[in-house]
Amino acid sequence: MTTLRLLLLGGTALAALIPATGRPWAALPLTAVALGALGELWLRALPGAPGPSPFPAVRAGLAALTGLVTVPLIALLLHASGLPVRAVALVLGAAVLTVLLGVFVLVRERVTVLPLPGAPVGLPAQRRPHPVDRPASTAPDRRILPGPVRTGLAVTLPVVLALGVAVVALRALRTGPRPAEPGYLSVALKGWASRVGHPLIVPAGGLRVPVLVTSAGLPVTTAMVRLRVGGVVVAAQPVTFGADTVRTLDIRVPELPADGCLRPVSVSVGTSSAGFYAATRPGVRVQRRIAC
Amino acid sequence: MSATTAGILTGRQNDGPAASPRRARAEAVACAVTLTVAGSAGAAALVVAYRLAEWGSGGEFAWFWTGMLVFTLPAVFWAVRRSSGARLRLAVLIGYACFTYLPKLLRNPAGPLFHDEYAHWGQSHDILLDGRLFEQNPIVRVIGDYPGLHATVASLASLTGLGVWHAALLVLLVAHVLLVLGVAALTAQLWPDPRVAAAAACAYSLNSSFLFFDTQLGYESLAITILVWALTAAVRAVRAGDIPSRLGWSGLTLLLAVTVTATHHLTAIWLTGVLGLLALSLSLHCLADRSLIAATRTGWALTSVTASVVAVWMSAVSPRTDDYLDPYLGRALTQFGGVAGGGQSGRTLFSQSVAPWWEQDAAFAAPGFALLALAGAAVLWWRSRHGAEPLTRAAVAAMLLLGLLYFPATLLILTPSGAEGARRSWAFSYLGLAVAAAPLIVALVDRFHRTAGPALLASCAVVLVGNTAAGMNPSYRFPGPPVFGSDTRASTPEVLAAANWLRTTQGRGARLVADRYTGLIFGSYGEQEPATGSVTFPAYDLYRTPPGRPVPAAVLEQLRSWRFEYLVVDRRMAEQVPDIKIYFETNEPIPHDGKPGFTRAQLAKFDTLPWLIKVYDGPHVAIYRFDFARLGKRAHGGIR
Structure with missing residues (x-):
C-alpha cells in the first residue's frame, strides 16, 4: 500500500472513530485500523524498507505493537499538555501524529529513493549478506491465493478458532452449578446518620435514626434488634428479614440523661452493630454530675 | 554435524x-x-x-x-x-x-x-x-x-x-x-x-x-x-x-x-x-x-x-x-x-x-x-x-x-x-x-x-x-472456596458489599486504614485509598495496641495530618491465620507462629473508643469513621 493510501486509511478510520466512540462493534475495528496504520507509518518513518524475514508476519507484528504503544505515548503527550486523557483528545492526538508521520514519510520518499520491500537492505561491503536480508524467491508462485492473503489467513484463522474454543469454554465454566457463596447480615447507618462525624445531640423527645439492614445469601432470618445506650439495652425486638432483602429500620433513640456524659448509642442486629456517640443537648442543666 | x-x-x-x-x-x-x-x-x-x-x-x-x-x-x-x-x-x-x-x-x-x-x-x-x-x-x-x-x-x-x-x-x-x-x-x-x-x-x-x-x-x-x-x-x-x-x-x-x-x-x-x-x-x-x-x-x-x-x-x-x-x-x-x-x-x-x-x-x-x-x-x-x-x-x-x-x-x-x-x-x-x-x-x-x-x-x-x-x-x-488471607479468594460477597456501601454512601477517594485483603477490595471496587502500613507509617499499630493502652501518638498524628477518614477491621484476623501468612505487608512486625496474630479484644477495643464511630458492620468486617476531635475523651460503655 502506498503511503498516501495508508495516510488516507488512517485518517478515515480516525474521522469515523469520533462518532463511533463508545460503540464497541464499530469503534473496535476502526481503532484497530487506525492504530495499524499509525504503526505502519512509524515503521516507514523510522526503519523504512522492511527487508524479508523467515517469519512472514514480523512486519505486521511490529506495526501492531508500534501502533499499540502509540496510545500511551499520545496519552503522555496529552498529560504533558495539561489535557485530560479523553476519547476526542486521543483521536485528535492520533490524527496529528498520523499527519506528521505521513508527511514526513512522503517527503522522505520524494527526496530519497528507498529500496522496494524485499530488496536487500544495504550491508557492509566487507560482510557477506546475512540470510535474513536475502531477497525473496523470484520463482513463479503457483498458489491460488496471493501471499499477503495467505499470511492474513495464517494470522486470523488460529485467532478465530481460539476465540471459538474460548467462548465455549467460558460458557461451560459460567453456566454450570457453582458452590453457594457465604451469606451475611449487615447493619449500617443510613442517610444523615451515615455521615455522622461527631457526637450527636439528642433533642427532647428523642431522635429517629435510620438503619439499613441487608440480608444476602441467607434464608429467612429472625434476629433480635437491640438499641443500647451507654452499653445498656433500652429496647429490643425480634425482626424477621427475608432472604436477599434490604430493609430500613427507624430506631427511636430516647432523650439522654442530663449528666454531661458522652454515651455510645448502638443498634445491633444479631451479632452485628452500628452506632455513634451522643451527648446531653446544650442548654440542659446538668442535674447530677457523675464520673463518665 | x-x-x-x-x-x-x-x-x-x-x-x-x-x-x-x-x-x-x-x-x-x-x-x-x-x-x-x-x-x-x-x-x-x-x-x-x-x-x-x-x-x-x-x-x-x-x-x-x-x-x-x-x-x-x-x-x-x-x-x-x-x-x-x-x-x-x-x-x-x-x-x-x-x-x-x-x-x-x-x-x-x-x-x-x-x-x-x-x-x-x-x-x-x-x-x-x-x-x-x-x-x-x-x-x-x-x-x-x-x-x-x-x-x-x-x-x-x-x-x-x-x-x-x-x-x-x-x-x-x-x-x-x-x-x-x-x-x-x-x-x-x-x-x-x-x-x-x-x-x-x-x-x-x-x-x-x-x-x-x-x-x-x-x-x-x-x-x-x-x-x-x-x-x-x-x-x-x-x-x-x-x-x-x-x-x-x-x-x-x-x-x-x-x-x-x-x-x-x-x-x-x-x-x-x-x-x-x-x-x-x-x-x-x-x-x-x-x-x-x-x-x-x-x-x-x-x-x-x-x-x-x-x-x-x-x-x-x-x-x-x-x-x-x-x-x-x-x-x-x-x-x-x-x-x-x-x-x-x-x-x-x-x-x-x-x-x-x-x-x-x-x-x-x-x-x-x-x-x-x-x-x-x-x-x-x-x-x-x-x-x-x-x-x-x-x-x-x-x-x-x-x-x-x-x-x-x-x-x-x-x-x-x-x-x-x-x-x-x-x-x-x-x-x-x-x-x-x-x-x-x-x-x-x-x-x-x-x-x-x-x-x-x-x-x-x-x-x-x-x-x-x-x-x-x-x-x-485455581479457584476455590473463600479463604481468609488469600489475595485471590478475599473477594467475598460481604467484603464487596461493605466496599460498595462505603462508595455509594460516602463517595470515592477516602483515605482508610485496612489489612491487605480488605484493602484490595476497598482500593479497587470500592475506589477508596487504603493504606496497609509500612515501617515509616505503621498503621497496623492501631490493631496491635492492646485494649486499655493508648494507640501510639505518632500514628494518630500521621492519620490526622494525612486526613484519614476510615478504619476497616476484619475480625477474622483474630480467628484465623492468613493463607499467605501476611496480614498487612511482607515485613510487618506481627508474629507468624501458626496462631492468629491478634486477639479478639485487640479488635473489639475499637467499639469502646469515642474517636471511632462504627458506621457499618457485618459478620466479619466493620467500618469505623475517625473523629480525631474526640481523642482522649471517655465514654459510658461501648457501641456493641
Missing part, C-alpha cells in the same frame, strides 16, 4: 523441502484439524479442572496439566516440524499463544483477581474517570509513576466503549500473542531457520511467568512484549549495513525503549542490561573481528541512550522506584547471606503447599533441564565460533550470558524477600536461555529424530509443569 547445525554455521536457510501447494494445503488442513480438536479437548480439561477446584473435589492439578499438554505438545510438534511451511508455523505459534492465554482467561474472565490486578485495574479505572495520569495508587504506590499500561487500557476503553476489564483483556491477549511472535522474530534475526525461531518461542513459553504472571493485568505483561520487540529492532539496528537504516532501526528501538520505561521499571532495567550485554559481547568480538566496529558502536549508543532514558525517568518522574525495588534485592542479599551462614532467614520451598508431589519434583528438576540446555547451547556456540556469522556469534554470546543469570536467581528463591524478585527475573533470563538453546533443540531433533523428539517433548512438559509450580501459588492458579 546435523543439517540444522550446518545451516546455522553456514547461514543456509533450513525450512525443509519445498512442498507442493496441494501438499502444503493438505498439511495445513491436517494441522488445523489436529490442533482444533486438541485445543477443544484441552479447554474442556481446563474447565473440568477449574470446576473440580471450585467444589474442592480434588484432582484439579492432573486435569489442568492434561488439558495444557494435550494441546501444547502437538502444537510444539507442528511448530518445530521440518516440513511445516513458514505460514503454517506462524499460524501454529499464534494458536499456541492464544491457547496459553486460556488458563488465565478462564481463571477470572469477569474482573481482577490477582493482587496486582486490583491495583492496575483501579489505576486504569481512575484514568478513565478522571483523565489524569500519574495519580498515586493506593494498593501499589509505585505503579502510578508508570502509566503505560493503564493509559493504554483506559484509552482503549474510552475510545471503544468497552469496560476497563474487557479493554484490558484485549490488550493482554494482543501482548501475549505478540510476545510469542516477538521471541520468534528476535531469534530469526540471529538464525535464518524458522524452525529455530519457532523452537525458541516454544522454549520461552516454558518460563514460570508465561502462563499466569505475564498474562495478568500487570505492567510487566505489556512491557515484556515491548522489550522483546525492542531487542529485535536493536539487533536489526546493529546488523544494518548503511547509516540511514541503522538510524531508522535505532530510532524504533528507542521509541520502544521509551514506552517500556513509561510502562514498567523492572523491564526497563532489564532492557538496558540486555542491550549492555549485547554491546559488551560485540565489543569483545570486535577485538578479533574489526568488521563489527559499526555494530559495536551502535550497540553502545543504544545502551547509553536507553540507560539515560531510564535514569532520567527514575530520578525525575519516579524517585520512589528505588525504595520500591530495594527490598527485593538488597534485603534478599542480606537474607541470602544469613542462609549461607546457617542463619534463620531462609524459607522452605513448597512449605504447606497443596501442590501435588509431582509438581514439586518437577519444580526442582526444571533448573537441571535449564542447565543442560544452556551447557549444550554453549558447546554448540563454541563449536560454531569459526563458521558462524560474527554478529550472530556475538549476539548468541550475549543471550548465553543472559540465560546464565537464571541460575543465581534460583538461589535467591531460598530467601523470603528475594523469592518474588527471583521468580520475576526468570521471565527475562529465560529469553536468553530460549534463544541460545533453540538451535540445539533443532539440531538434536534432526540428528536423533526417532528419540530426541519424544524426549524433548517430555522434557518440555516437565519444565512447563515445574516452572509454573515454582512461579505461582495454587491459590492463584
